[in-house]
Structures are given as C-alpha cells and as structure tokens.
Amino acid sequence: MNREAPSPGPTVGQRETLRLEVRKTIAATPERLFAAWTQPERLKQWWGPEGVECIDAVVDLRVGGRYRIGNLLPDGNVLWIVGEYRVVEPPQKLVYSWQIESQSHAPEIVTVRFEPREGGTEVVVIHESIPDVSTQNQHQYGWKGCLAGLAEFIARI
Numbered sequence: 001m002n003r004e005a006p007s008p009g010p011t012v013g014q015r016e017t018l019r020l021e022v023r024k025t026i027a028a029t030p031e032r033l034f035a036a037w038t039q040p041e042r043l044k045q046w047w048g049p050e051g052v053e054c055i056d057a058v059v060d061l062r063v064g065g066r067y068r069i070g071n072l073l074p075d076g077n078v079l080w081i082v083g084e085y086r087v088v089e090p091p092q093k094l095v096y097s098w099q100i101e102s103q104s105h106a107p108e109i110v111t112v113r114f115e116p117r118e119g120g121t122e123v124v125v126i127h128e129s130i131p132d133v134s135t136q137n138q139h140q141y142g143w144k145g146c147l148a149g150l151a152e153f154i155a156r157i
Contacts, residue, residue: 018130020140024147025122028154030114033121034091036150037112043069046153049145063088067096083107098127105131123147 026033036042040057047054048071055078056070063085071079080101087095091114097107106129113124125143130136 017128018133018136019126019128020130020136020143021127022125022140022143022147023122024144024151025117025120026147026151026154027120030091030116030121032154033114033123033150034094036153037094038090042153046149047071047146048149049142050149052142052145061085061088068101083110087111123150 036046038059038061040059043057043059044054047057047069051074053072054069055072056068058066058068060066065085065088067081067083067085069081071081073079082099082101083097085094085096086109087093093114094110094112096110098110099105099107108127108129108131111124111126111128113122113126115122115124125147127139127143130139
C-alpha cells in the first residue's frame with residue numbers, strides 16, 4: 001500500500017492565504033477592455049463597486065511601474081489602492097501587486113486576463129495572497145461591482 005505522509009501545516013513565519021476568482025464576459029474586444037483598465041481617464045469612469053467613486057487614478061503601465069487608485073467610499077472616507085505592475089502583456093494580461101496604502105501587511109497579487117470569446121471577451125480576475133476571509137469577501141464584492149461597472153461603461157462608449 002502506497003501511503004503519503006500528511007502534509008505539515010504552516011511553519012512559524014508562514015501564513016495561509018486565500019484566493020478568489022471572478023469572471024464576466026463583456027461584449028467588447030480585449031483591446032477595448034485592456035484600454036479601459038489601464039488608461040486613467042477611462043478607469044476613473046467605471047472603477048469600484050456601486051456607491052464607490054474613483055476620484056483619482058495614476059498608472060505607469062510598464063513592468064516595475066506603479067499605480068495608485070483613489071476610492072471615495074459611501075461614508076466619505078478615501079481608500080487608496082497602490083501597487084506595482086509585474087506583468088504587462090497588452091491586451092491579454094496584467095499582473096500587479098495590491099495593497100491598501102495605509103496598511104502594512106504584505107501585498108496581495110491580482111492577475112487580470114482578457115480572453116476572447118464568441119460575442120466578446122471574458123475578463124478573469126484572480127486575486128491571491130488575501131490575508132483573511134473578511135478581506136476575501138470584501139474583494140469579491142468589489143470585483144463583481146468593478147466588472148459590472150466596466151460592462152456598463154463599455155456599453156456607453
């Protein structure tokens with residue numbers, strides 16, 4: 001009988017992290033969607049779930065380039081999301097770090113793929129290295145709202 005030893009749990013200094021994946025097919029080309037995701041003036045028009053307004057977006061779209069996105073929350077607080085691009089492959093893929101500017105925990109990682117489909121493009125958002133379930137739930141709500149806003153924006157232009 002072939003038996004494998006049970007895998008050990010996290011060791012001291014390691015932490016388990018969570019992952020989520022959100023998908024939406026949008027009636028547009030990958031090029032249009034990639035541009036909407038990476039051009040600040042377009043990004044500001046659709047970014048954020050319902051009730052959140054994108055007040056500023058700075059994008060240095062190159063590997064090693066940084067971004068900064070300002071979210072005005074319904075309660076009046078402003079949340080700044082910052083990170084660095086790790087992969088930039090127009091119009092198919094982006095990979096970047098993700099961190100709330102005021103927090104000191106390790107950056108999370110976001111991968112966005114723009115996959116051609118019949119009648120449009122499937123936008124796939126994979127968010128990894130999420131520290132806890134509460135944050136994972138917030139991200140899921142946020143990404144679903146962002147993709148809905150992106151679809152609405154693309155339909156208007």
